[in-house]
Amino acid sequence: MSIDFSTHTLPESIVDFHTMLVEGKTTITAVVKAYLGIIDLRNKDVNAYLEVFDDAITHAENCDAQLVGKSKAEIEALIRQHRLFGIPFAVKDNIVSAGKKASAASKVLENYVASYDATVMTKLREAGAICLGRVNMDEFAMGGSTENSAYGVTHNPLNLEYVPGGTSGGSAAAVAMNGCLFALGSDTGGSIRQPAAYCGVVGLKPTYGSVSRHGLIAMASSFDVVAPATKNIEDAELIFDVIRGRDPLDSTSHETKGFNITETLPHTGLKVGVPREFIFTDGVSEEVKKSIEETIENLKGKGVEVVDISIPLLKKALAMYYILVPAEVSSNMARFDGVRYGQKVEGADLLGDYMNTRGQLLGKEVRKRIMLGTYILSAGYHDAYYRKANILREQLTADIKQAFSKVDAILTPTAPDTAFKIGEKAGDSVSLYLADIFTVTANLAGIPAISVPAKTQTASGLPLGIQFMSNTDREDVLFALGKMIY
Ligand code: GLN
Numbered sequence: 001m002s003i004d005f006s007t008h009t010l011p012e013s014i015v016d017f018h019t020m021l022v023e024g025k026t027t028i029t030a031v032v033k034a035y036l037g038i039i040d041l042r043n044k045d046v047n048a049y050l051e052v053f054d055d056a057i058t059h060a061e062n063c064d065a066q067l068v069g070k071s072k073a074e075i076e077a078l079i080r081q082h083r084l085f086g087i088p089f090a091v092k093d094n095i096v097s098a099g100k101k102a103s104a105a106s107k108v109l110e111n112y113v114a115s116y117d118a119t120v121m122t123k124l125r126e127a128g129a130i131c132l133g134r135v136n137m138d139e140f141a142m143g144g145s146t147e148n149s150a151y152g153v154t155h156n157p158l159n160l161e162y163v164p165g166g167t168s169g170g171s172a173a174a175v176a177m178n179g180c181l182f183a184l185g186s187d188t189g190g191s192i193r194q195p196a197a198y199c200g201v202v203g204l205k206p207t208y209g210s211v212s213r214h215g216l217i218a219m220a221s222s223f224d225v226v227a228p229a230t231k232n233i234e235d236a237e238l239i240f241d242v243i244r245g246r247d248p249l250d251s252t253s254h255e256t257k258g259f260n261i262t263e264t265l266p267h268t269g270l271k272v273g274v275p276r277e278f279i280f281t282d283g284v285s286e287e288v289k290k291s292i293e294e295t296i297e298n299l300k301g302k303g304v305e306v307v308d309i310s311i312p313l314l315k316k317a318l319a320m321y322y323i324l325v326p327a328e329v330s331s332n333m334a335r336f337d338g339v340r341y342g343q344k345v346e347g348a349d350l351l352g353d354y355m356n357t358r359g360q361l362l363g364k365e366v367r368k369r370i371m372l373g374t375y376i377l378s379a380g381y382h383d384a385y386y387r388k389a390n391i392l393r394e395q396l397t398a399d400i401k402q403a404f405s406k407v408d409a410i411l412t413p414t415a416p417d418t419a420f421k422i423g424e425k426a427g428d429s430v431s432l433y434l435a436d437i438f439t440v441t442a443n444l445a446g447i448p449a450i451s452v453p454a455k456t457q458t459a460s461g462l463p464l465g466i467q468f469m470s471n472t473d474r475e476d477v478l479f480a481l482g483k484m485i486y
Pocket of ligand 1 (some may be wrong): 219
């Protein structure tokens with residue numbers, strides 16, 4: 001497929017695309033074809049997409065057909081009603097769509113075709129968005145580099161020798177390589193924010209329960225949330241507004257109060273807290289520290305008050321996370337036993353079936369977490385590990401809430417360094433887990449967080465991410481701060 005960039009330049013944002021449409025400068029089919037052309041060109045190197053949907057062009061043509069004979073005002077009205085009209089996006093392989101495969105990048109679900117739509121997919125379709133395909137991830141969203149996929153590693157489109165981050169590495173890479181305008185991912189401990197940071201895009205982890213999990217293949221149910229990767233803050237804001245809301249199919253979901261995209265909140269006098277003792281430590285690169293100092297200066301210049309805060313328990317967040325998450329993982333993964341879902345490898349008897357199926361069709365990291373979680377939840381260890389970690393999770397959440405009585409947001413880096421080379425941390429779980437040090441807190445406390453590309457230049461030329469966390473259902477604060485520094 002040849003790409004003709006001269007006639008239809010790719011849009012920079014959703015609003016940009018809609019403006020181009022209203023002014024008759026492009027068609028949805030032309031833009032979708034341009035994205036498909038880029039995917040054709042780049043995906044063999046990047047491996048972001050696992051599958052490109054063959055109905056994308058038909059959907060685009062149907063959208064264009066709706067515009068025929070309409071005046072500018074009528075097109076504008078249509079876009080007000082369908083706020084993502086014609087917007088091409090990619091979906092992480094752990095979010096289901098009726099009639100489409102969703103494998104969670106695992107062999108065990110290799111041929112699984114979903115029979116229903118995830119609520120987020122229904123909402124995006126109703127808003128007019130067009131799904132171009134499903135994208136790669138770490139198997140069942142466990143990892144931090146998209147090296148744990150059963151379908152090959154995804155490469156960072158900014159430098160192919162490097163990881164794109166994970167576990168939504170396919171989502172961030174698809175956006176960064178211009179293979180779609182936005183992508184859906186999921187975030188259990190940083191899986192949208194860390195790849196967003198490594199690929200130089202925006203990643204939003206919404207408040208736990210503000211977006212329905214119905215149709216998201218579960219990893220750790222009290223942590224998981226569907227999360228978008230976008231080219232800018234405005235797009236993240238719009239997509240969040242479309243996908244959020246209480247869903248009767250997810251009893252942990254709730255209506256977001258106090259968030260109204262049409263109201264421009266004043267957001268003057270914002271106060272940001274910096275947990276210095278947590279950031280300025282040995283494991284964090286000098287470039288990352290510099291990016292925080294520069295961000296602080298930048299924020300001050302915009303009238304934001306920046307103060308030091310101290311939350312000693314932040315240092316224990318990673319330990320809590322890597323006890324509680326495997327425990328929930330082991331419980332959620334029990335259903336992949338070769339009987340109820342997906343593939344099966346027969347054994348001599350029932351136990352043999354289980355052992356062959358789980359031993360051969362689940363990857364190493366997934367098996368490791370099942371074993372770890374089963375151990376943590378077993379009699380005798382439950383009280384020593386699981387219960388203690390849960391108590392600490394409550395304490396950390398209380399400490400964070402306490403901090404939000406004094407500041408509107410907490411500033412940290414997204415990750416301790418830029419992306420690392422493919423293979424560099426393979427076989428070294430601890431060093432990979434350490435890359436999650438700044439992101440897991442938001443999931444432990446259920447609060448929202450955003451990763452925004454830092455302005456700081458790095459020696460390698462790879463991007464860095466700045467993270468803001470805010471109080472429950474205060475995504476508006478994240479968007480306001482993100483816009484200030486981006
Ligand atoms: N890297 C973290 C983990 O492996 C986060 C994963 C996620 O957010 N899905 O658990």
